[in-house]
Amino acid sequence: MSAVNVPVVESALLQIADKRQIKTGRERLAEMSPQCGFGELGTCCRTCYMGPCRIDPFGDGPKTGVCGITPDAMVARNLLRETVGGAASHVGHARHVLLTLRDALDKKVPYEIKGESKVLALAKVFDVPTEGRDVVAICRDLVDIALEDFGRQDELPNNWLSKRAPKIEQQLWKDLGLMYSNPHNEIETAMHASSMGNDADPMSLMMRVLKMSLIDGWTGLALAVDLQDILFGIPEIGETEAAVGVLEANSVNVATHGHNPVLSEKILYWAERMNEEAIAAGAERINVVGVCCTGNELSMRHGVKLAAHNSQSELILVTGAVDAMVVDIQCIWPQLAQVAKCFDTAFITTDPMVRIPDARHIPFEPQHADESAREIVGAAIEAFRRRRGKPVDIPQLKSKAIVGLSLEAIVGILSKVDPVDPLGPVIDNVANGNIFGFAGIVGCSSIRFRDGAMTEEMVKHLLAQNVLVVTTGCTAHILGQAGFLTGEATNLYCGEGLKAVLSALGEAAGLDGPLPPVWHMGACVDNSRVVDLLVGVAARLGVKVGQLPAVGSAPELVQEKAISIGGSFLAMGVSCHIAPAPRILGSPMVTQLLTSDLSDVTGAVVRVEVQAERAAQWMVEHIAKKRDALGLIT
Ligand code: XCC
Ligand code: SF4
Numbered sequence: 161m162s163a164v165n166v167p168v169v170e171s172a173l174l175q176i177a178d179k180r181q182i183k184t185g186r187e188r189l190a191e192m193s194p195q196c197g198f199g200e201l202g203t204c205c206r207t208c209y210m211g212p213c214r215i216d217p218f219g220d221g222p223k224t225g226v227c228g229i230t231p232d233a234m235v236a237r238n239l240l241r242e243t244v245g246g247a248a249s250h251v252g253h254a255r256h257v258l259l260t261l262r263d264a265l266d267k268k269v270p271y272e273i274k275g276e277s278k279v280l281a282l283a284k285v286f287d288v289p290t291e292g293r294d295v296v297a298i299c300r301d302l303v304d305i306a307l308e309d310f311g312r313q314d315e316l317p318n319n320w321l322s323k324r325a326p327k328i329e330q331q332l333w334k335d336l337g338l339m340y341s342n343p344h345n346e347i348e349t350a351m352h353a354s355s356m357g358n359d360a361d362p363m364s365l366m367m368r369v370l371k372m373s374l375i376d377g378w379t380g381l382a383l384a385v386d387l388q389d390i391l392f393g394i395p396e397i398g399e400t401e402a403a404v405g406v407l408e409a410n411s412v413n414v415a416t417h418g419h420n421p422v423l424s425e426k427i428l429y430w431a432e433r434m435n436e437e438a439i440a441a442g443a444e445r446i447n448v449v450g451v452c453c454t455g456n457e458l459s460m461r462h463g464v465k466l467a468a469h470n471s472q473s474e475l476i477l478v479t480g481a482v483d484a485m486v487v488d489i490q491c492i493w494p495q496l497a498q499v500a501k502c503f504d505t506a507f508i509t510t511d512p513m514v515r516i517p518d519a520r521h522i523p524f525e526p527q528h529a530d531e532s533a534r535e536i537v538g539a540a541i542e543a544f545r546r547r548r549g550k551p552v553d554i555p556q557l558k559s560k561a562i563v564g565l566s567l568e569a570i571v572g573i574l575s576k577v578d579p580v581d582p583l584g585p586v587i588d589n590v591a592n593g594n595i596f597g598f599a600g601i602v603g604c605s606s607i608r609f610r611d612g613a614m615t616e617e618m619v620k621h622l623l624a625q626n627v628l629v630v631t632t633g634c635t636a637h638i639l640g641q642a643g644f645l646t647g648e649a650t651n652l653y654c655g656e657g658l659k660a661v662l663s664a665l666g667e668a669a670g671l672d673g674p675l676p677p678v679w680h681m682g683a684c685v686d687n688s689r690v691v692d693l694l695v696g697v698a699a700r701l702g703v704k705v706g707q708l709p710a711v712g713s714a715p716e717l718v719q720e721k722a723i724s725i726g727g728s729f730l731a732m733g734v735s736c737h738i739a740p741a742p743r744i745l746g747s748p749m750v751t752q753l754l755t756s757d758l759s760d761v762t763g764a765v766v767r768v769e770v771q772a773e774r775a776a777q778w779m780v781e782h783i784a785k786k787r788d789a790l791g792l793i794t
Pocket of ligand 1: 452635
């Protein structure tokens, strides 16, 4: 079943699954095909019980829903609900971290402030006085500001938007009516407006999509990341390894999966302290590895090894070597519980929102974080006891990976080249074309694209043309496994200009070789770090973010969250490539807006392209246009 160019890790794991007769997502996808054409076009509506209604925009069938709604409005309304799903996920994540931080300050939960410098940096942004005050007091003010953002009922804009986002763009958003107050009110309003018999104007609905995306970007991503940095520290550059070969046959392997480091940080903490118990059970040690975004969080801050991206989450279980897979929220396939049952693997859910039949549920609340984490690590040791002596099948495949490139870490490296004007050398190299431009390649891993190695192929083309790549999310796992997060990749794939810059930076950073050509900036929420980087470069150049020679891409779209993140880039003026097509093609109006007319509104467009080389080529051409407009050499 495996095509020739299936990435080697998947190919090895699929063979094991095949041998053990375990069905995988690829087979379920094949059984599901052909998938629903109305759904793909976005012209299927189930909003009320006169429906479901479906419109074939290309055939002779009905041209509106039973209620008379047009395909344009139907598509926009469906897209809005996807964006709400994404924003609700990120805002919920941020709020959980916020409440944990609040309780930490009152010593009600066993967490403390590890990122003092972040507290001070944010105090500046939010005009919180620092003179003669201790860090807890300053942090309390920040927490109050964030809490107020969740409660405000008036028209005042949300603080995390108005104080954290760049001012020029805010003026545009104000003019477009996109400024928001309380994210919960807005989510309610969006669900209300998109329920039966409300907003039926596609343009109005699309503005709601952009507004919801801003909520995702600022009260979701930025807030979550800012507060996580306060609680767990700002990531620093470090080295780790990626791919299934990081599992160890004779160790207690604990795979942390999900998104929220409030859980995984504690698992790691206790795993380090329970090694003796593991050794008593016959193991060499406890080996915590990371899956998906919480894996990225741990690798960014602690160099924890990266075991699998989302579409490999079931595949690493077929090794039989994962003793516990512990999950928090988002992107958890229910199938994992079924695969775990075939082995001694303890599949452990922890969040009341994520209950999965056949999973073991160990509730994790920050108040009892230590007890729960100990119980979870204990369950992993127990599972190892059961597994001990049985054969496991771990493909010995892994790559080195440099991680931890937070904005602060990047500025730290650049400061060694120019302490007074850290961004100066970057700007010079953009101007002379050594760095042709920037691409944020982010988002999920999709079995619909894995077999063609969509992401890896795109990145090769971009690097050859001197485009510096930053990455987050499951894309970072993909690129890590393929070796792109190493200095060798710089020598292997980059054009001469980019190679020269990265070699100089590698030396400045004290690395043996060049800096990698792909910078791992974290989990999906850490796309706010990408935004902060772009905002910093734009400010230094005195231009708008949308004028930068920069472009985004989600080459293997899976989650609603990727839609709302993409929307927040579009609102900033950053154009985005995406594959597969979002569910908009059934609406001529929405398609025209996103692929073209939006450039007159925010300056950005969406480009759908499922072929890697063509996608990369579009990105390079887009960057070239931006360079032209800035009068830079192309
Ligand atoms: Fe989920 Fe974040 Fe997508 Fe991976 S990249 S499939 S969202 S885990 Ni965030
Ligand atoms: Fe059909 Fe309109 Fe009801 Fe949607 S809201 S299901 S289009 S009648």
